[in-house]
Amino acid sequence: MKWITRERPKIDRIACPWLIKRFIDKDAEFVYVPFNEVILKAKELNAIPFDVPDVEFSHYGELCTFDYFIEKYKINDSAVRTMSVIIRGADTDRHDIASQSSGLWAISAGLSHNIKDDNQLLELGIILYDALYSWAKLLMKEKHTQNPIDNLLLQVFNKFLKQKSGLNRKTPPWAKELKEIIQDQIDTNLALSLKEISKNFDVHPSYLSREFSKYFENLSFGDYIRKLRIEKAIKLIHSSNHTLTEIAYLTGFSDQSHFTRIFKKHTGKNPSAFRKNVLKSKSDTKS
């Protein structure tokens, strides 16, 4: 089937073709012509006019043409319903009805400014609405930040530190521990957290935290993870030619001084002193 509408499409005249192609008629063709030629050309080409006034496929009250297609073809896909609100918001300048409308509008207005060929615009638009559909169908709940809980912890902790320094009190041990854990979380992409692990074991995090040290060399969860990382660092010092900066990175420390401090705590030596010893003992055995 052929469909025809006004030239220079932005939102509705791209979103509707997407909907038609994906849910109504995958072989549909679309024609864009100047506003005053739509009805005439529609007859000539035996095409269905849409998104112009006084035709069936058009705006009704607050609803846009995309909404009408959904209604008319009884499309019950929940992702399409989610999209329809975003599209309506962007198409009718009511960006308050969906938080994604402003972004969709900005990108669509910019695309329309950059691309003057309507068919090329449609091609890119289809990619855009396919993306929005995947998001609405599968990813809506997903957040981008790798570990949102870390951010929250960090905020709370920074706030706490500010208050503390204002009162000039000594930091209690638990806060130090918390700081280490947060530092670790920032440093490592492994993002091991008690909370997630406890979810896997189906036990409460505080129970796991309490019980952990009984079975792991009397170490807390944080200490145990750090110990493993230092052991890995020692292995790397022995077996590779990496610089200490590289080793710090490879073992999940983004901050050299933090690495040095933790290393010394575990081995009693600075990494550089430790490495010198290793090199010395190597050359001793050779000679």
Added chain:
Amino acid sequence: MKWITRERPKIDRIACPWLIKNFLDKEASFFFVPPEQVLLKANEMNAIPFDISGVEYSHDGEFCTFDKIIKKHNITEPVLLKLAVIIRGADTDRFELARQSAGLWAISAGLSYNYKNDFEMLEIGMKIYDALYSWIKFVPDERHIWKEDLRV
């Protein structure tokens, strides 16, 4: 110059290449590799690693890598500074920073799901950032209203 970062880019790792290509070095080339190979390959290939922790071009506090490039290279074009806020909001899950962030995130997340080839993703992403740039620069006040639109 070569630039290298983690594979499966979504926001920052697409927006930064766009910024670099358009405003710093139009000959720049980009590589996407598994996270644990970024620094190793960077060394091997003499490429600049970006958007991975522990390198210069990376997140800094609440700022993302796009912000970092702008700061480091003293970019002051107001359009880019505005764009940076939208990108930061989308990249760091702080949609309250700019009204456009939530939509940029939704579209980027969906694109990344649909396009598993990082270079295809980059190619489409370049057009998205071209569009956002043009919107801020040329048509920020344009309104799309059904009846008014028809009279134009």
